[in-house]
Structure formats: structure tokens, C-alpha cells
Amino acid sequence: MISIIDYKAGNLTSVGRALKHLGVPCVITSDPRIIMSSERVIFPGVGAAGKAMEVIKSQGLDKAIHNVIAQKIPFLGICMGAQIILDKSEENNATCLGIIPGVARKFPDVGIKIPHMGWNDISIERNHPLFKDINPEAQFYFVHSYYPEPGNHENIIATTHYGITFASVIGRGNVIATQFHLEKSGRNGLRILKNFSEWNGEL
């Protein structure tokens, strides 16, 4: 069973719908006990980092997430989930979970429209089991105003160009996170979700 962490943000149900479509059992929950005992965990989402961290802490989800990571349970962050696993975010100046060293930064004002909204490419920097059978030309759906900037280059799995080149997929061990929305990225997004549902957390 995959737990989808419920932190009271919008749009949690669409990841659940995508997994259901793939025939992968899942539960949307904020119960730390369920999360810590699941086979895999997904942190989805949209919203603001400050608000997300507030809810995460008040519900004891921070401890649950750290426990999941320590237990080597495969963990997938999507969109906001790729930002709250860093040390901090420039959005609301939020202190985040510190699972991967780095900061979520706001897109600079370099004549680009913000949010970065729409379909964009990724360049895979490091092979990863999640990208098995994914065509390198595939595009994914992005909606965000902040982007992950990991402190260590080895945590960058893929990059995307939008005004600047940023890390659109980051990871470390059993943790992987995509800035784009897998649940809204058509068949390639579904394929990655399927790959996650089969991943044992090893590289």
C-alpha cells in the first residue's frame, strides 16, 4: 500500500486517481502510524511552503517523514514535495525538512512569466529506476514559482531550462522528487508513477 500524505492542501485526490487508474492500491492519510508502516510514501502537492510546513509540524508528519526516510521506505515528492524536503524555502522564509541539503528559490526576474506553467523537457543527468522506459524527449507538466536548488550536485537527477537551468528532479537514496506533476503529465507521468510503485528504493 502507498500512503499519500494528506497535509490539507488542494489537489491530493488527483495523485490518488492516477494510482487507482494504474491499479496501484493507495490511501490518502495524515496518520503518522499508517504512513510509517506503508510500503511506499508520496508527498504530493500544491500550495505555499510556509503553510505546508505549519501543517506538517502540527500533525507530527515531520517525524513520520524522517522515520520513513530512515527506514529506507521509497519516498516520492511531487511539486511542493520536491521543495519541503530541502533545508529551507524562500517562500514564506520557511524552514523545511532538511532531507536533501539545499534551498527552494524564487524564479529570478529575467523576463520570464511566473509561474512557470505548462509542458517542458527534462535532461536526465543521472540514470534512475524511476525513468526506466521514459523517452528522453518526453515533456512534463509544470506549475510553480519556486524551484529546488540542491546544495550537492550529486542530488540532481534531472534539469529543466526556464529562464535559468534548475533541478527538476532531485534525489538521494530512497528519496526521489519531481518538480513537475506526474499525475497531470499524461502517459509519461503515469509511467513514472508506475515505476515508483515497483521501486524498492535502491539505486
Place this chain on the structure above:
Amino acid sequence: MLSKRIIICLDVREGKTTKGVGFKGNIDIGDPVTMAGEYYEQGVDELVFYDITASSDKRDIIIDVVENVAKNIFIPFSVGGGIRTLDDMYKVLNAGAEKISVNTAAVLNPGLISEGAKIFGNQCIVLGMDAKRVEKTGNIPSGYEVWINGGRTPMDMDALDWAKKAQDLGAGEICLNSIDADGTNEGYELTLTSLITNAVSIPVIASGGAGNCEHIRDVFVEAGADAALIASMVHYGRYTVSRIKAYLAERNIPVREII
């Protein structure tokens, strides 16, 4: 590179997709859930459903449609028409839509944009705007006036000012419809589209008037639109999404290919 988006609009009336000309004379053309599935397979980048019945007592019909679309279609889609309250927004998002488009209700109550953006995030709130070319006046210096109630009521309000204000209030995107061009198949209103895309820093979807691939090219290249809304071009089978994208790709316009 970020692709230019092709968005298909389905006007939904009492559970059926309809199509009209200049907001009038709608005829039923199919089941929105089936049509959405076909367009998804063809590689459309996004879908928009407009509930043109738009009365709160019929609200459940569009919620049903949204739920059924969300079960099988894994690209973003938005819902507009008759969304007046935060509760309406919540219901539509919870049923599986990615974004909500507000038009009349936002003009009458601009706080709906800021409140909605605060609760659901800016990316969820699309300002839908119907604009019509008029004489320039003190109240309408741009020469484009905002109309509401599905293009029936002029507001003596400037379209350019309203676009900027909506952005400041927290709208994440603007879907800009030209009342003059809508349903004509003669091309987008390029002057209006350029005016708005140059003035705001959020993405702009051009709407109204698409009749062929060249029109779509023009609105991307000449007017700087981020996305193009189409309807009758594909609803009657004259074009497919892949044919449109192939045309654009040949002209070096970045589009998402289905692979």
C-alpha cells in the same frame, strides 16, 4: 524549452457539449467525457470545461462531468462558468479539476480572486475575461471593454486595467476571449492579445476566432500568447490536435509531442 499549449474548450450545457456562434444559437455536439478522452489521446495539452448552464441548481451536472473526466484523463483541466463562491471552487477542485476560471463573479467581487488564490494557490485561479473592441474613452483608454454574463452585459470597464488588477489580486493565468472574434473562425484578435500579454507577467491563453493552423501560429508568434484555446476547429473533425501540432512544429514553434 517550454511548449506553447493547445487547449481545447468544451462548452457544457446540461451535461452535453455544445457550440455556438457569438455566444448564441448553441447546438449539442456530443458527450463531454467521451470527447475529452478522445482529445487526451490525440495529445491535447489541457482542457477547459465551461458550464454554460451556469446556474447553481444545475451545478451538480458539471461536478459529475468533472469527476468522470478526472478518472481517465491525466492532463490539467479547468472549469469555468457560474463559479461564484469559494465553496463552488472547492467543489470543482475536489472533483478533480486543476484550475477554476472566474469571470462575471470576479468582476462583481474581485475579492473572489484574492481569497481563492490564498486558499487554493495562484496557479488554481484563472481570470476568464470577455473583451470587446470599443471607442477609446476616459474609462476605457485601451479601447477594449470588459463584458460579463456570457458577453451580454457591458461594464464600462477597461480590459487592460482589469487584467493588471486581476494579476495583482493573485490570478495565476488569464484566459482572454475576444467577443468580436469568437465563433468567426477568422483568427484571434491579435491586437487585443498583444496588448494583454505585453502588460502582464502571468501566462495568457488566447481565445476566440481560431479557424485554421495559421491563426494559431499567428497568436503565438505575432501576439505572444502562451496558449491557444480552440473549439470548433476540432469539434467538427476538420483538424486533429496532432495535425495542428505538426504544423506548428514545422514552423519552429515549440509544442509537446506525444511520445
